[in-house]
Amino acid sequence: VATTTTTVPSAGPVAGSRSFLSRLREGDEIARMITFLFAASVVLVTLLLVFELWQGSALARHKFGFNFFRTSTWDPIFDQFGALPFIYGTLVTAMLSLLIAVPLGIGAAIFLAELAPARLSDTLEFFIDLLAAVPSVIYGLLGVFIVVPLMRDYLQPVLKNSLGFLPFFQGPSYGVGLLTAGIVLAIMVIPYIISVSREVLLSVPRDQREAALSLGSTRWEATWKVVVPFARGGILGSIFLALARALGETMAVTMVIGNTAIISASLFSPGYSIAAVIANELTEATSNLHYQSLIELGLVLFLLTFILNGLARLLIVATSQRGAGMGNA
Amino acid sequence: MSSRLRWRKFVSGFMLTMTGVCTLVSVSVLFFILGYLVYHGGTSISWNFFTKLPAPVGETGGGMANAIVGSGKLLLLATLFGVPIGFFGAIYLAEFSGSTSAFIIRYAADLLNGVPSIVIGIFAYSLVVLPFKQYSALAGGFALGLMMIPITLRSTEEFLRSVPNALREAAMALGASKWKTISSVIVPAAYRGILTAILLAFARVAGETAPLLFTAFGNRFWSRGWTQPTASLPAMIYTYAIAPYDDWHRQAWAAGLVLLGLILVINIVARAILSRGIAVPRS
Numbered sequence: 001v002a003t004t005t006t007t008v009p010s011a012g013p014v015a016g017s018r019s020f021l022s023r024l025r026e027g028d029e030i031a032r033m034i035t036f037l038f039a040a041s042v043v044l045v046t047l048l049l050v051f052e053l054w055q056g057s058a059l060a061r062h063k064f065g066f067n068f069f070r071t072s073t074w075d076p077i078f079d080q081f082g083a084l085p086f087i088y089g090t091l092v093t094a095m096l097s098l099l100i101a102v103p104l105g106i107g108a109a110i111f112l113a114e115l116a117p118a119r120l121s122d123t124l125e126f127f128i129d130l131l132a133a134v135p136s137v138i139y140g141l142l143g144v145f146i147v148v149p150l151m152r153d154y155l156q157p158v159l160k161n162s163l164g165f166l167p168f169f170q171g172p173s174y175g176v177g178l179l180t181a182g183i184v185l186a187i188m189v190i191p192y193i194i195s196v197s198r199e200v201l202l203s204v205p206r207d208q209r210e211a212a213l214s215l216g217s218t219r220w221e222a223t224w225k226v227v228v229p230f231a232r233g234g235i236l237g238s239i240f241l242a243l244a245r246a247l248g249e250t251m252a253v254t255m256v257i258g259n260t261a262i263i264s265a266s267l268f269s270p271g272y273s274i275a276a277v278i279a280n281e282l283t284e285a286t287s288n289l290h291y292q293s294l295i296e297l298g299l300v301l302f303l304l305t306f307i308l309n310g311l312a313r314l315l316i317v318a319t320s321q322r323g324a325g326m327g328n329a
Numbered sequence: 330m331s332s333r334l335r336w337r338k339f340v341s342g343f344m345l346t347m348t349g350v351c352t353l354v355s356v357s358v359l360f361f362i363l364g365y366l367v368y369h370g371g372t373s374i375s376w377n378f379f380t381k382l383p384a385p386v387g388e389t390g391g392g393m394a395n396a397i398v399g400s401g402k403l404l405l406l407a408t409l410f411g412v413p414i415g416f417f418g419a420i421y422l423a424e425f426s427g428s429t430s431a432f433i434i435r436y437a438a439d440l441l442n443g444v445p446s447i448v449i450g451i452f453a454y455s456l457v458v459l460p461f462k463q464y465s466a467l468a469g470g471f472a473l474g475l476m477m478i479p480i481t482l483r484s485t486e487e488f489l490r491s492v493p494n495a496l497r498e499a500a501m502a503l504g505a506s507k508w509k510t511i512s513s514v515i516v517p518a519a520y521r522g523i524l525t526a527i528l529l530a531f532a533r534v535a536g537e538t539a540p541l542l543f544t545a546f547g548n549r550f551w552s553r554g555w556t557q558p559t560a561s562l563p564a565m566i567y568t569y570a571i572a573p574y575d576d577w578h579r580q581a582w583a584a585g586l587v588l589l590g591l592i593l594v595i596n597i598v599a600r601a602i603l604s605r606g607i608a609v610p611r612s
Contacts, residue, residue: 031508035421038414039434042478046437049444049452056455107351115345116352124356126600131359133596134589135536137563141570141585142365145578190355220341248445250539251563255571275447275539282454283543298451302444309443 057296059289068296074261076286081293085261089178089271093253094246096182097189102239105193112194113201114223125198132191140255143184148175148256156268171266176258179267184252189242196241196316200234201227203323234319240312244305250275274301370586373579383549389576393584395551396560399466403545403561406470407477407534412527415481423489424511442479449475450540458544466552466559469545473534480530488522489515521602528599532592538563562588
């Protein structure tokens with residue numbers, strides 16, 4: 001009995017006992033071929049995307065080499081391209097957004113996973129999902145007309161008066177700038193942190209909580225010292241996901257960052273991000289080198305998000321499986 | 330109660346309250362967004378908004394009829410391009426593929442899903458716009474469709490896999506071919522989930538702006554045909570919001586309200602379809 005190799009028809013490939021011809025007649029082979037073509041086109045189009053980015057930036061990569069990332073002259077007239085201000089702006093805004101979004105997001109995820117009754121938690125999660133569905137141009141619209149005036153008239157003067165001795169909070173308040181972009185980005189990535197962290201926290205086995213509580217810890221101690229460390233990897237994954245989104249975000253940032261290619265220690269100062277410069281200049285690129293430099297920036301963005309998304313997925317899957325492996329029923 | 334214990338209880342209560350505050354702050358953002366859009370957009374929305382072309386610069390009035398139709402055209406193209414690839418690809422993944430090919434396809438889809446939308450725009454620009462030397466609805470539809478593929482593919486696959494194996498076995502035991510089983514048993518059983526997946530993918534790309542900037546570009550008039558620059562609601566919001574004219578700002582708010590309303594309604598409908606349950610009981 002053990003020698004039989006035919007399998008039950010299942011979600012896998014079927015090596016049925018029928019001949020190839022009969023399967024062909026019934027359309028199975030044709031269906032398989034056609035669906036395979038569709039599936040393969042996904043791989044092809046992805047490879048083509050990577051190829052286009054690599055090929056399309058060849059000129060800029062050869063001309064500037066590593067200096068592309070070290071110099072800060074971006075001059076289409078003299079064909080000199082250095083991306084440092086854009087990289088600086090992208091990293092600073094992304095970091096600022098995480099600084100705000102991570103505590104808020106994890107706090108909310110803890111509330112939703114540990115405290116809220118299931119129905120309330122599901123309802124709130126529904127609102128969070130809707131928030132994640134709001135398009136970035138809408139965030140940009142609110143950023144331009146609501147956040148920018150608020151920053152210029154209230155938050156920046158307050159920060160300047162209280163923390164003005166720090167280099168980050170000096171200079172004129174334009175409203176637009178790195179800090180504003182960071183805040184808008186934070187609002188945009190919070191839903192991602194909450195959704196993923198909540199899932200990961202919910203996958204922590206119940207025994208972990210009960211063991212901590214039975215040893216006399218308070219509810220918060222059980223959560224913070226046992227449940228959260230257990231889910232640490234997955235929460236880190238959610239932060240990477242949020243970081244990848246913040247780095248690649250275009251519209252909202254373009255609308256509030258000020259679009260000025262300078263590097264300034266002050267967070268009030270206008271800046272520029274990689275995605276924003278591509279959005280503003282790609283259709284107006286005059287020389288081939290200018291165009292290729294913009295593509296190289298696209299390549300940088302692609303690689304950054306590729307690495308972060310990959311790491312995030314690994315961390316989240318590993319943490320959920322750890323929960324499941326410990327008999328989380 | 331010792332003071333140490335009292336302190337610990339205080340910390341516990343305080344921190345747990347703070348997590349509630351975090352939730353309140355995060356969720357209230359949604360209501361702020363809705364409130365502002367209804368407040369600013371509601372007063373600017375009018376019949377003209379839906380029926381008139383944009384007014385020339387300096388004149389007040391006018392509407393965004395061309396952008397509404399343009400968005401419709403772009404989304405139609407995107408759906409025609411993205412959904413078949415995602416849907417049939419998912420059938421291959423769930424029903425036919427071996428483990429190696431499935432891994433490669435899933436990996437590619439996840440990779441594509443993570444690509445920033447501006448990079449998708451660059452790709453569509455260099456692949457479709459540059460060779461034809463023409464911004465077009467086709468290029469915009471291609472870019473948006475590309476973004477629909479991974480979302481449709483991965484969720485459809487999930488829903489196909491959640492159909493119990495007993496159903497597959499029963500159909501095949503009755504002598505149905507594999508293709509017959511898929512087309513008349515498995516897909517109908519998972520259709521609510523698949524519909525949800527497609528709707529969510531649609532809602533996701535409906536608000537995308539960055540990939541349209543260098544593909545569909547924009548147009549202040551009706552676009553003639555599919556190979557002409559085409560206006561779209563998200564791109565209009567962007568252009569109007571950063572312009573210096575008050576009347577344009579009002580129009581941008583109105584367009585924002587229409588766009589967000591559309592997206593939220595699709596999201597809510599999609600979830601409602603799903604929550605009414607997949608048609609077959611899970612085994």
